[in-house]
Amino acid sequence: MSSMRVPIIEKILDANDQVAAMNQQLLTSKKVYSINLMASPGAGKTSLILETIRVLREFSSKDACFLSLLRIGVIEGDTAPVTIDADKVLAVGMPAVQINTGGNCHLDAIMVRQGMEKLPLDQLDLVIVENVGNLVCPAAFKLGTHANVLIASIPEGDDKPYKYPNIYRNLDVLIVNKIDLLPYIPFDMDYFRQGVEILNPGLLTFPVSAKTGEGIHAWVSWLTQRVRDLKKNDR
């Protein structure tokens, strides 16, 4: 009877974590690397995905084996029934699934499971999950992806790690986007980095501009290496 006393919120989180573990097991067994891409609204999640696809094609033009190596599926989380982001991904020829959270402020593992079931996983090397634009809610829900990636954006200001610490704590990679706007915006990079360092020491960070393409090669090189590592790993 003691289990009856467990608060409901813990049961929900448990259920989510269990599905998240199943998601990762499925993705790993199919050798599909996956990332959970988080950010504020308008920080450049979809732009980064499109730029990543563009650079991967550029890489592939120099390496005949490359195009077949990296096929990307995208799961787009939105709070409303709009397909603006998913349409952009489809337009560049990659499979995309749109998930409407019905006003909810984050994706959860069950939604991602449903998205995965609509993607041709056997034909993919990488799944990018674009979470709802939000710096609070997504931090609390595991999706089962292999890496948590946050995009911080220069125009958001340099104090965001101090004000939204939870999302920085569980990151594997930080992308600092819109560095092309640095000349026009007061942004103290040292203050920003100090805030990140306190929460997540040594966090791998890529400063980029999805608009100009600056820094994208380093990010895409890291990503392709992770995809290759997963394929090599025979567990």
Next chain:
Amino acid sequence: MSSMRVPIIEKILDANDQVAAMNQQLLTSKKVYSINLMASPGAGKTSLILETIRVLREFSSKDACFLSLLRIGVIEGDTAPVTIDADKVLAVGMPAVQINTGGNCHLDAIMVRQGMEKLPLDQLDLVIVENVGNLVCPAAFKLGTHANVLIASIPEGDDKPYKYPNIYRNLDVLIVNKIDLLPYIPFDMDYFRQGVEILNPGLLTFPVSAKTGEGIHAWVSWLTQRVRDLKKNDR
């Protein structure tokens, strides 16, 4: 007994709405106008508040009666126990209260009530509630303020009304901030305005730059007029 069947979520919302109505009643009875200021992280909520205070002082230097007319209290909502924003308001000489939501993605009416109790309401003309940086959660919770104000930010992109429609539906005023960055960012103002118009026809909109001060006078004029209207109204 039929009330026992009401789902818990409705009870919570009812309780919030009841406290919100009490908040508005208290504020109105004390002739304190109040706004609920919402936005994404880094859209410029605190910057707009500081710029509003600066312009009010500029106005007051031209009108000897003005300084005593507009005394502003600020309730700062944060998801973490940081006082960065509240400290900035205190530094310019206005009373500020910081509310830590404990990781929650929005303020609610009860938190605002607690904040109001720590402000010297009898000495104030205006209370600005700075909500948590979020385009999803704050839309669902009334606070009891007299007006809902959203700051959209140019670098967030022109598609935000389409992707976060709920927050646009219940607005009284829209502020479009960071217009000084328009030369450096692709932003289709017609597409943005069409998205807003569908959700909230005729919405009062102020394009501003909290950095350069452009457009701030029009916004502050509107705000002072609302404060004066509330004082004149003898209900």
